[in-house]
Amino acid sequence: MLLWTRGARKRRRARNFPPDLQEGVQKRKGHARDPFFVFSGGFCSPAFPRRDLPGFSFGTASQLCQGGVLESDGRTRDRIIIPVVFWLLVAGTTRLSEVRKFLSTFGSVFRGVAMTISVEELCMVLEERNGFPLNDRQREVVAHGSGPLLVVAGPGTGKTETLVARCLKLLCCDRVDPRAIIVTTFTEKAARNLEQRIAGHMTSLQERFPCLSDININRLRIGTLHSLANDILQEYRYLPYRNVRLLDEVEARMFIRRHIAYEVRTNWHEIISHFSYLLGHTAGGFSLWDVVRMLEKLFNWIVEYRVDLHRLQGAPEGAYRQLAEAYSFYRDRLEEQGCCDFAHLQQLFLEFLDSPQGQLFLGGNSQTGDPPIACVLVDEYQDTNPIQEEIYFRLASAEPHNLTVVGDDDQAIYRFRGSTVECMVRFSQRCENRWNVRPHEVRLQENYRSDQRIVEWYGWYIQSFNLMQQQGVRLWKPMMVSRQGIRGSYPALGFLEGRNINDLAQQFATFVRSLRDQGTIEDYSQCVLLLRSTKEASRAAGPFVSALRDEGIPVYNPRSKAYSKQPEVREVLGVLVTILNPDGTDLPDHVRDWIQEASRVIDAYPDLRGYVERSRERIRSAEGGEILAEDFLEVVYRILSFPPFLGYRQDPVRDYRLSKLTRLFESFGSICGRRLERDRSQPSVSGSWLRSFCEVLGGYFETYGVDDDEDEEVVCPRGSFPVMTIHQAKGLEFDFVFVGRLGSACAPRGEHRLEAEMAQFRREPPMFAFRPEELALQDDVRLYYVAYSRAKYALILLVTKDQLRRSASETVSFGGEGGVGMRRRFQKL
Numbered sequence: 015m016l017l018w019t020r021g022a023r024k025r026r027r028a029r030n031f032p033p034d035l036q037e038g039v040q041k042r043k044g045h046a047r048d049p050f051f052v053f054s055g056g057f058c059s060p061a062f063p064r065r066d067l068p069g070f071s072f073g074t075a076s077q078l079c080q081g082g083v084l085e086s087d088g089r090t091r092d093r094i095i096i097p098v099v100f101w102l103l104v105a106g107t108t109r110l111s112e113v114r115k116f117l118s119t120f121g122s123v124f125r126g127v128a129m130t131i132s133v134e135e136l137c138m139v140l141e142e143r144n145g146f147p148l149n150d151r152q153r154e155v156v157a158h159g160s161g162p163l164l165v166v167a168g169p170g171t172g173k174t175e176t177l178v179a180r181c182l183k184l185l186c187c188d189r190v191d192p193r194a195i196i197v198t199t200f201t202e203k204a205a206r207n208l209e210q211r212i213a214g215h216m217t218s219l220q221e222r223f224p225c226l227s228d229i230n231i232n233r234l235r236i237g238t239l240h241s242l243a244n245d246i247l248q249e250y251r252y253l254p255y256r257n258v259r260l261l262d263e264v265e266a267r268m269f270i271r272r273h274i275a276y277e278v279r280t281n282w283h284e285i286i287s288h289f290s291y292l293l294g295h296t297a298g299g300f301s302l303w304d305v306v307r308m309l310e311k312l313f314n315w316i317v318e319y320r321v322d323l324h325r326l327q328g329a330p331e332g333a334y335r336q337l338a339e340a341y342s343f344y345r346d347r348l349e350e351q352g353c354c355d356f357a358h359l360q361q362l363f364l365e366f367l368d369s370p371q372g373q374l375f376l377g378g379n380s381q382t383g384d385p386p387i388a389c390v391l392v393d394e395y396q397d398t399n400p401i402q403e404e405i406y407f408r409l410a411s412a413e414p415h416n417l418t419v420v421g422d423d424d425q426a427i428y429r430f431r432g433s434t435v436e437c438m439v440r441f442s443q444r445c446e447n448r449w450n451v452r453p454h455e456v457r458l459q460e461n462y463r464s465d466q467r468i469v470e471w472y473g474w475y476i477q478s479f480n481l482m483q484q485q486g487v488r489l490w491k492p493m494m495v496s497r498q499g500i501r502g503s504y505p506a507l508g509f510l511e512g513r514n515i516n517d518l519a520q521q522f523a524t525f526v527r528s529l530r531d532q533g534t535i536e537d538y539s540q541c542v543l544l545l546r547s548t549k550e551a552s553r554a555a556g557p558f559v560s561a562l563r564d565e566g567i568p569v570y571n572p573r574s575k576a577y578s579k580q581p582e583v584r585e586v587l588g589v590l591v592t593i594l595n596p597d598g599t600d601l602p603d604h605v606r607d608w609i610q611e612a613s614r615v616i617d618a619y620p621d622l623r624g625y626v627e628r629s630r631e632r633i634r635s636a637e638g639g640e641i642l643a644e645d646f647l648e649v650v651y652r653i654l655s656f657p658p659f660l661g662y663r664q665d666p667v668r669d670y671r672l673s674k675l676t677r678l679f680e681s682f683g684s685i686c687g688r689r690l691e692r693d694r695s696q697p698s699v700s701g702s703w704l705r706s707f708c709e710v711l712g713g714y715f716e717t718y719g720v721d722d723d724e725d726e727e728v729v730c731p732r733g734s735f736p737v738m739t740i741h742q743a744k745g746l747e748f749d750f751v752f753v754g755r756l757g758s759a760c761a762p763r764g765e766h767r768l769e770a771e772m773a774q775f776r777r778e779p780p781m782f783a784f785r786p787e788e789l790a791l792q793d794d795v796r797l798y799y800v801a802y803s804r805a806k807y808a809l810i811l812l813v814t815k816d817q818l819r820r821s822a823s824e825t826v827s828f829g830g831e832g833g834v835g836m837r838r839r840f841q842k843l
């Protein structure tokens with residue numbers, strides 16, 4: 015259906031229409047005929063050849079109605095709605111508000127206008143694409159109308175798929191403007207995954223229902239809360255965020271080291287002695303990097319847990335008052351240097367939401383055509399922190415508070431990064447207190463991942479702890495059921511028992527080998543070994559990794575913290591220092607090692623050697639204090655342009671490592687400067703710059719350990735056996751899951767003590783307070799719960815005899831009944 019008007023009077027009226035229609039009017043201005051309004055969806059049949067009309071703009075009736083829910087059969091649409099709208103336009107009632115009023119009044123009578131599809135039609139297309147129908151609970155989430163919604167989704171219950179379907183329902187059935195929807199999740203990788211799934215489904219939906227073809231999902235606001243906050247603050251050119259450089263994690267640490275750590279060590283040392291528990295040791299002798307680690311945690315905590323600074327300043331204990339001073343000092347330095355870290359980005363975003371610009375963002379901006387924020391969808395809500403919780407509540411502050419949160423409180427394992435499960439556990443209470451609305455709650459309980467015996471085991475496991483039954487620890491859930499129908503010919507729950515760790519590792523490697531030799535698995539990447547730490551040290555993954563390698567099984571262990579030990583990394587570092595300090599004077603031992611490794615490649619590759627010699631000569635012959643032509647990063651890029659580094663870049667793993675190194679160099683350069691100056695007394699670049707280069711980068715590797723980057727698309731390369739931390743395996747699934755290093759004591763760690771201690775300073779204290787020991791146990795139980803729920807066909811525990819002997823008291827990994835209960839349920843292999 016096509017509507018058009020003639021003459022200037024009508025054209026003036028057209029200004030009342032949404033911007034994209036106006037644009038169409040403008041485009042047609044110079045044409046012989048006067049403007050066309052082409053309404054897609056309900057106003058034109060699906061077969062209408064819209065793409066054949068270049069220069070025309072298309073609008074939908076729901077854009078007119080601003081996202082009202084409108085559905086109808088074609089007859090109602092063609093015979094009643096369209097003629098009446100046509101009549102309204104011809105009769106001169108082209109005021110948008112009147113057309114809207116008509117549509118919303120009669121839309122409900124006729125069940126709307128068919129530029130939308132029904133939830134059934136949506137689910138049908140999703141089912142065709144996925145190969146499975148959504149279950150009733152999942153449909154309930156998808157079909158939920160308005161108001162807050164809490165989805166408690168156990169492992170493998172398809173929560174991501176359900177969230178994707180709900181987002182599509184808002185777009186296709188409710189016709190909410192994509193710009194009015196915010197979708198967030200915990201990591202960039204997960205955000206991209208959501209985006210891809212939505213885009214994939216949307217393509218099929220648009221092919222099937224051409225009336226949806228005007229939906230542009232590129233306009234969806236989808237990402238992590240950090241990335242969205244950054245984009246929105248820039249888009250709105252929020253004054254306090256203009257010309258501000260966002261520091262990434264590495265830069266923020268280097269910033270603290272350069273600008274704050276020394277001050278704290280000299281002026282505010284009570285902080286260091288009081289909070290030394292954050293470093294895992296209590297004795298003195300802290301390096302500057304130790305202080306950085308401590309301050310990073312404290313400053314983030316202050317911002318993310320919304321500490322009341324006045325209360326902290328007024329505390330009787332000196333350490334608290336000093337902390338308040340040090341924090342203010344840090345904030346001032348950030349401001350002075352025009353920088354912002356991730357925690358303060360959230361703080362700024364919260365302030366923005368209260369500003370007039372923020373109100374425009376939330377309430378809609380008629381000038382830019384941005385609609386009001388209508389729906390907020392949050393995945394992995396269990397990993398939220400209090401400042402993020404506040405942001406979500408502000409984003410959804412307009413009635414009817416369309417805030418959908420999805421997560422599993424039992425899989426909250428990121429307290430050490432500042433997340434707290436309390437946001438999820440108290441969500442309903444918070445909605446009631448704040449909005450006087452009780453959210454609709456849906457519990458997804460059908461598991462599509464694991465054998466029923468595995469599902470029963472981890473369901474029992476988490477409930478077997480009295481502590482987990484206490485109020486405020488976890489949400490109530492029904493027992494999960496497995497819908498996968500997986501049943502292997504081998505035990506779903508088994509354990510391997512070794513005389514000692516080396517014997518256990520050997521048994522494990524032989525068992526893995528036999529799985530493949532007997533054809534139970536086709537590829538080692540169908541399995542995984544999950545550990546708390548995958549460092550290849552004797553107390554962590556070392557014995558298992560060696561045993562696998564001895565069996566000839568290739569191992570994939572990207573989080574071994576061995577990044578700085580990789581030859582290509584050390585060679586680049588060594589070549590760089592060889593150039594910058596030609597005489598090799600005043601260098602710490604670890605840097606001498608780099609140089610030694612580099613000398614081998616410099617000797618072996620003439621082009622590289624030529625460049626190194628020329629550069630050294632330039633530095634030697636420069637005047638003291640002279641600024642050199644090439645800055646530090648230019649030298650790095652030149653080094654990488656010569657063999658062997660050029661060749662290394664053909665190998666994806668080495669290429670990742672070198673890219674990561676250049677990112678680290680860039681971070682260092684942005685904080686400590688890139689310009690190279692000839693030292694006044696030595697034939698090298700400035701001694702102080704060189705010292706900070708060696709200390710900062712060398713110290714960084716040592717303090718934080720650096721992991722290899724992982725290929726984001728490939729969980730584990732085919733042919734290799736993955737060894738992963740439990741954190742790393744979150745969200746993944748494997749046919750055979752081995753869990754090792756069980757039963758480690760759950761002593762409270764820094765984050766637990768900090769949370770318990772600092773709760774008194776929070777603007778909004780937690781609803782339920784726990785002791786550090788309780789928090790530690792809860793976290794460890796959740797960690798093993800995540801590990802156990804990754805298994806599809808078989809879960810195999812790796813235990814030593816000694817562990818089993820002690821296991822009556824070591825319930826943390828075996829459940830409330832200890833090893834006795836575990837042995838009853840698991841079969842010895």
Ligand SMILES: Nc1ncnc2c1ncn2[C@@H]1O[C@H](COP(=O)(O)OP(=O)(O)OP(=O)(O)O)[C@@H](O)[C@H]1O
Nearest residue numbers: 146147148149168169170171172173174175462745
């Ligand atoms: N209704 C369904 N019928 C069959 N399979 C389903 C259904 N819903 C989801 N699945 C499948 O279940 C598996 C688990 O889904 P998904 O990865 O979204 O789980 P999850 O809830 O995010 O798990 P976790 O919390 O453990 O990461 C996926 O392979 C998904 O395709």
